[in-house]
Amino acid sequence: MSKIKVIEVEICEDCLNFLEDNLDGLSLFYDTDESFKEVTERIRAGVNLLTAQNIVYTSIDPDKTEEFSTQPCKLCSSKLHGKRFTGVFYQRNTIPISEVVTGVIGGNSLNWEYLPYDSIDPNYDSMVNELRLEIESEVTEDETIDPEDREDEIEGRLQEKLDCLETSDTQLIGSWAKDKDGLYIPDKKGKYAAIYDSNDNTMQIVWSKHAILCNKCSPCFPGQGDIDATGSDYYSFCLPIDCFTKRNSNPVLEVTEDE
Numbered sequence: 001m002s003k004i005k006v007i008e009v010e011i012c013e014d015c016l017n018f019l020e021d022n023l024d025g026l027s028l029f030y031d032t033d034e035s036f037k038e039v040t041e042r043i044r045a046g047v048n049l050l051t052a053q054n055i056v057y058t059s060i061d062p063d064k065t066e067e068f069s070t071q072p073c074k075l076c077s078s079k080l081h082g083k084r085f086t087g088v089f090y091q092r093n094t095i096p097i098s099e100v101v102t103g104v105i106g107g108n109s110l111n112w113e114y115l116p117y118d119s120i121d122p123n124y125d126s127m128v129n130e131l132r133l134e135i136e137s138e139v140t141e142d143e144t145i146d147p148e149d150r151e152d153e154i155e156g157r158l159q160e161k162l163d164c165l166e167t168s169d170t171q172l173i174g175s176w177a178k179d180k181d182g183l184y185i186p187d188k189k190g191k192y193a194a195i196y197d198s199n200d201n202t203m204q205i206v207w208s209k210h211a212i213l214c215n216k217c218s219p220c221f222p223g224q225g226d227i228d229a230t231g232s233d234y235y236s237f238c239l240p241i242d243c244f245t246k247r248n249s250n251p252v253l254e255v256t257e258d259e
Helices: 013-019 022-027 033-052 124-141 147-161
Strands: 002-009 055-060 066-069 080-094 094-096 103-106 170-174 176-178 184-186 194-197 201-209 210-216 236-237 252-256
Touching: 002 013, 013 022, 013 033, 013 080, 022 033, 033 055, 103 210, 103 236, 124 147, 201 236, 236 252
Parallel strands: 094 252
Antiparallel strands: 002 080, 055 080, 066 080, 103 201, 170 194, 176 184, 194 201, 210 236, 210 252
């Protein structure tokens, strides 16, 4: 379960309508599109400042409403006198794993000094198996090789081929394990599991103990979060802070298992 800190903020009626997604009610107070746009942009800026601190609106406390106040709104900074509501917000320090999606970050934003030197080529096993079958066929058909020496010959030729074998563009970085079918899955005993594509110079973090609020990615990575971009579309898996040279300005949260 997320650790929650409750925060109360005195807000005006415009902000309440905005937070409750009642834009029709908000627009009734403004006679031009320009004035309506100006107000909504000011409110959205205030909301974004809270969102960047993982502070999220939940409701109002009806017992703490002031019918008239001369104090400015604490969210949009409006100095218009009038009714004030007590908005109840909460601030997260952790986030349930069910609310987190895969995060994507450019290779230039990574501090490679803090990333593991060793990586896994997910295609390596299949390439080795294909080479072995090819060499076994060659050796078996070569009548000049003594049957008792064939296994050593196969291993020797295979090693020569492996020394020249080029790795694929896709590498698995972090903590990975194999399931019963021999497929790679994140090893949750570690800190994170990521896929790096050297061709695109991008990394996808598919599982981690950390997450960050960010914008959604381009259609190239549907349903995933762009860790490089500050925003509020998704909570996305991310790397430990030391692994970044730069990232968006939102705080990093701890990911917890669902209860």
